[in-house]
Amino acid sequence: MHPILKLVAQRLALSTLLLLAASVLIFAGTTILPGDVAQNILGQSATPESLANLRKELGMDQPATTRYFNWLFGALQGDLGTALTNGRDIVDSLGGRLKNTLFLAFWAAVVAVPLAIFLGLLAVRYRERWPDKLISAVTLASISVPEFLIGYVLMYYVGVKLGWAPTVSTIYDSMSLGEKLSAIALPVTVLTMVVLAHMMRMTRAAILNVMQSAYIETAELKGLTSFQVIARHAFPNAIAPVVNVVMLNLAYLVVGVVVVEVVFVYPGMGQYLVDHVAKRDVPVVQACGLIFAAVYIGLNMVADIVSILANPRLRHPK
Amino acid sequence: MSEKLLKVENLKIGARIYPPGEKPRNIDIVHGVSFELEKGKVLGLIGESGAGKSTIGLASMAYGRGGVEITGGKVWVNGREILGTNLRDLRKLRGTEVTYVSQSAAASFNPAKKIMEQVIEASLHQGKFSKKEAEARAVELFTKLGLPDPENIGNRYPHQVSGGQLQRCMTALALCPEPDLVVFDEPTTALDVTTQIDVLMAIKDAIRDTGVAALYITHDLAVVAQVSDEIMVLRMGDMVEHGTTDQIINNPVEEYTRDLVSVRSTQHEGKPPTDNPVLTVENVTARYKGTNFDVLHNVTMELHPGQTLAVVGESGSGKSTTARVITGLLPPREGKIHFDGRDLSPDLEGRSREDLRELQMIYQMADVAMNPRQTVGTIIGRPLEFYFGMKGKEKRARIIELLDEIELGVEFIDRYPAELSGGQKQRVCIARALAAKPKVIICDEVTSALDPLVADGILKLLENLQKVENVAYLFITHDLATVKAIADSIAVMYQGRVVRYGPKTEVLAPPFDDYTDLLLSSVPEMRLGWLEEVVQNRKMESAGN
Numbered sequence: 001m002h003p004i005l006k007l008v009a010q011r012l013a014l015s016t017l018l019l020l021a022a023s024v025l026i027f028a029g030t031t032i033l034p035g036d037v038a039q040n041i042l043g044q045s046a047t048p049e050s051l052a053n054l055r056k057e058l059g060m061d062q063p064a065t066t067r068y069f070n071w072l073f074g075a076l077q078g079d080l081g082t083a084l085t086n087g088r089d090i091v092d093s094l095g096g097r098l099k100n101t102l103f104l105a106f107w108a109a110v111v112a113v114p115l116a117i118f119l120g121l122l123a124v125r126y127r128e129r130w131p132d133k134l135i136s137a138v139t140l141a142s143i144s145v146p147e148f149l150i151g152y153v154l155m156y157y158v159g160v161k162l163g164w165a166p167t168v169s170t171i172y173d174s175m176s177l178g179e180k181l182s183a184i185a186l187p188v189t190v191l192t193m194v195v196l197a198h199m200m201r202m203t204r205a206a207i208l209n210v211m212q213s214a215y216i217e218t219a220e221l222k223g224l225t226s227f228q229v230i231a232r233h234a235f236p237n238a239i240a241p242v243v244n245v246v247m248l249n250l251a252y253l254v255v256g257v258v259v260v261e262v263v264f265v266y267p268g269m270g271q272y273l274v275d276h277v278a279k280r281d282v283p284v285v286q287a288c289g290l291i292f293a294a295v296y297i298g299l300n301m302v303a304d305i306v307s308i309l310a311n312p313r314l315r316h317p318k
Numbered sequence: 319m320s321e322k323l324l325k326v327e328n329l330k331i332g333a334r335i336y337p338p339g340e341k342p343r344n345i346d347i348v349h350g351v352s353f354e355l356e357k358g359k360v361l362g363l364i365g366e367s368g369a370g371k372s373t374i375g376l377a378s379m380a381y382g383r384g385g386v387e388i389t390g391g392k393v394w395v396n397g398r399e400i401l402g403t404n405l406r407d408l409r410k411l412r413g414t415e416v417t418y419v420s421q422s423a424a425a426s427f428n429p430a431k432k433i434m435e436q437v438i439e440a441s442l443h444q445g446k447f448s449k450k451e452a453e454a455r456a457v458e459l460f461t462k463l464g465l466p467d468p469e470n471i472g473n474r475y476p477h478q479v480s481g482g483q484l485q486r487c488m489t490a491l492a493l494c495p496e497p498d499l500v501v502f503d504e505p506t507t508a509l510d511v512t513t514q515i516d517v518l519m520a521i522k523d524a525i526r527d528t529g530v531a532a533l534y535i536t537h538d539l540a541v542v543a544q545v546s547d548e549i550m551v552l553r554m555g556d557m558v559e560h561g562t563t564d565q566i567i568n569n570p571v572e573e574y575t576r577d578l579v580s581v582r583s584t585q586h587e588g589k590p591p592t593d594n595p596v597l598t599v600e601n602v603t604a605r606y607k608g609t610n611f612d613v614l615h616n617v618t619m620e621l622h623p624g625q626t627l628a629v630v631g632e633s634g635s636g637k638s639t640t641a642r643v644i645t646g647l648l649p650p651r652e653g654k655i656h657f658d659g660r661d662l663s664p665d666l667e668g669r670s671r672e673d674l675r676e677l678q679m680i681y682q683m684a685d686v687a688m689n690p691r692q693t694v695g696t697i698i699g700r701p702l703e704f705y706f707g708m709k710g711k712e713k714r715a716r717i718i719e720l721l722d723e724i725e726l727g728v729e730f731i732d733r734y735p736a737e738l739s740g741g742q743k744q745r746v747c748i749a750r751a752l753a754a755k756p757k758v759i760i761c762d763e764v765t766s767a768l769d770p771l772v773a774d775g776i777l778k779l780l781e782n783l784q785k786v787e788n789v790a791y792l793f794i795t796h797d798l799a800t801v802k803a804i805a806d807s808i809a810v811m812y813q814g815r816v817v818r819y820g821p822k823t824e825v826l827a828p829p830f831d832d833y834t835d836l837l838l839s840s841v842p843e844m845r846l847g848w849l850e851e852v853v854q855n856r857k858m859e860s861a862g863n
Contacts, residue, residue, distance in 0.1 A: 213425065214420060215426050215427055217426070218420065220412070221379060222412065222413035223409040223410060223412035223444060224409070228443075233428050237430050313475075
């Protein structure tokens with residue numbers, strides 16, 4: 001077997017195991033949480049009998065391991081159960097939310113990743129000079145300000161004062177792509193500012209590291225311009241560390257956007273999760289946890305695989 | 319302005335250095351060097367490390383490595399003064415008119431790109447050839463340089479070809495844009511002697527066939543004598559002597575040049591073996607963990623008290639692995655190590671402190687073998703504490719004694735490794751090994767990283783110490799000249815086997831086995847025409863077979 005296939009298969013197997021372990025943690029974590037769903041649903045006036053009946057109905061009387069495996073096999077078949085609070089099928093209500101979250105994350109990534117890499121290349125080209133320092137200062141400043149503050153500031157100046165973009169980002173299926181994009185312009189801007197610095201700094205550091213190599217000197221002595229040297233010779237060898245940090249930030253865009261979603265009233269996963277945590281709706285929390293874990297593990301696996309593929313020694317063995 | 323291809327006038331080069339614990343300051347590397355080079359001629363630049371030869375070579379492309387800066391003088395290429403021109407014009411010069419071949423092709427090729435792409439990149443970038451033309455020219459050069467499968471080798475990645483082949487690819491890279499001048503910076507130094515000969519011949523042929531002029535930079539006078547028309551000897555940034563190759567080799571004027579020509583003053587009369595060897599390697603077969611092939615096959619050799627056994631071979635021959643087995647770092651699969659009448663435990667854990675003390679080691683890279691944050695005194699004092707429990711005055715007295723033995727003064731006791739020269743560092747490592755009062759010292763390529771004159775000093779020191787301390791050396795090296803200078807007996811290794819073994823006089827006398835013959839005849843000799851002679855002889859032999 002080609003060594004690459006073997007390595008990729010290894011990564012896939014490891015990721016599956018990891019996801020399984022994460023599912024155990026999520027289930028165990030939600031099970032040992034204090035509070036009782038039945039009590040929550042029925043309220044203060046519930047009798048012990050009605051509580052016991054409801055628990056039985058919800059399957060809460062079975063041992064934890066049985067419940068875990070029922071849940072796991074259900075999840076494997078695409079059935080995440082029903083929400084306790086409103087009795088709706090979780091997959092149905094989650095599907096739309098997940099789509100919205102991915103939509104927002106995708107467009108934030110489309111803006112942020114190329115911009116970060118370009119700024120990183122630019123910072124290397126003008127290292128230790130004013131463009132480098134300006135890029136570093138601006139991106140570090142934007143990552144240091146809390147995202148809700150950036151959100152409200154943008155909302156006030158860009159949305160209210162200038163009127164360039166809507167301040168509420170609620171989107172519906174009936175909207176055209178253009179309308180949707182216009183609606184999410186502000187949250188995308190905020191998210192971009194949050195993830196930019198990390199990726200930009202890593203690109204800069206990884207490329208500077210490669211710039212010490214002898215083959216960079218060879219390229220310079222071929223008469224290439226600085227930017228050609230960086231883009232053609234340094235960047236291909238800096239892909240692995242850059243991809244890793246890009247994937248971490250993509251995962252953050254999917255998993256960590258709760259605040260931005262709330263600020264802009266965006267109907268995504270984060271808001272959905274927060275709502276149901278407050279209501280102790282355990283199946284929904286479990287489902288969200290599982291999806292977040294899958295996204296995190298999946299993206300990191302992609303980063304690993306890309307790093308492997310970026311290595312010519314592995315791609316083209318002797 | 320000038321008819322010459324390259325004219326360098328009063329070139330001055332400086333650099334900013336950052337010594338530890340001091341303020342950064344500017345130093346001069348090259349103080350006013352002048353020379354000229356005609357079309358199609360080869361000038362050899364020779365000198366020890368720090369002589370400024372690479373710096374001068376790169377200055378012909380107006381390039382300064384790291385913090386190096388050209389501070390004065392003038393350089394003309396094809397009649398144009400290049401030091402005053404702007405970067406854009408320089409870029410047109412680099413990669414078309416002047417190209418560069420570096421010491422380590424392995425590091426100088428981008429690992430992420432195919433060889434062909436890199437070889438033709440400069441030609442395409444400068445618009446000198448179309449892609450098709452450039453590729454055809456590259457294939458032609460690959461053929462000329464004797465690379466296997468010249469049609470397809472360009473489709474490979476750098477890690478997929480051998481070191482010698484990659485060095486030839488680098489030469490093709492430099493010649494592809496039809497430059498007027500190529501700077502060869504130690505192009506064969508990193509190669510084994512048997513490979514060096516082929517690459518050297520390929521470079522020489524390519525220079526002759528393309529009519530390109532070259533600056534050939536090396537520290538090995540015997541090598542430069544084979545390829546250049548003229549030689550310039552440099553020392554500490556000054557020109558020592560400049561003349562035709564014939565004059566420099568056969569009638570050197572300056573004393574320093576004479577030293578370089580007649581280096582290897584160390585002479586050693588081989589001693590006959592004694593009755594009781596101090597170290598015996600018996601039928602050792604070994605492999606590395608996690609692999610399924612042996613790297614050593616039935617290796618047997620003996621080392622006698624107060625004598626030197628030279629283990630010689632090319633990279634990958636198993637000589638360093640043999641040392642790892644002897645020191646216990648790699649337990650053998652089969653075979654035994656006897657030491658001074660007893661069996662040594664195969665692995666390090668099973669060895670007593672006494673075993674460890676009696677078998678010491680000196681390494682190739684002295685600077686990484688020492689803790690940079692410890693003073694010389696601490697470094698040498700450590701084995702005194704560890705093996706003999708010495709403290710205070712007694713320890714200090716012994717350290718000073720040892721410093722005296724390695725011909726360094728008391729003032730070195732408080733210095734840090736960074737404040738020492740390469741030769742001084744190696745001397746401190748020798749003192750550290752001696753401090754344990756060992757019976758055997760394994761010397762692993764201890765002179766390979768040093769300049770010839772410095773290396774010669776180290777060999778002399780080792781020789782003298784052997785007489786005084788009666789210590790035995792297991793001397794691992796790829797350099798046959800070193801072997802001739804110091805060995806009592808020799809083991810020639812090839813692909814994990816000892817192919818020839820015995821007292822020096824026997825091993826170095828004919829009839830030879832094929833490999834030893836190849837190895838011996840590949841060592842560059844300091845005379846004109848040696849390269850052609852060897853290549854001619856080999857052609858005749860292979861035609862005869």
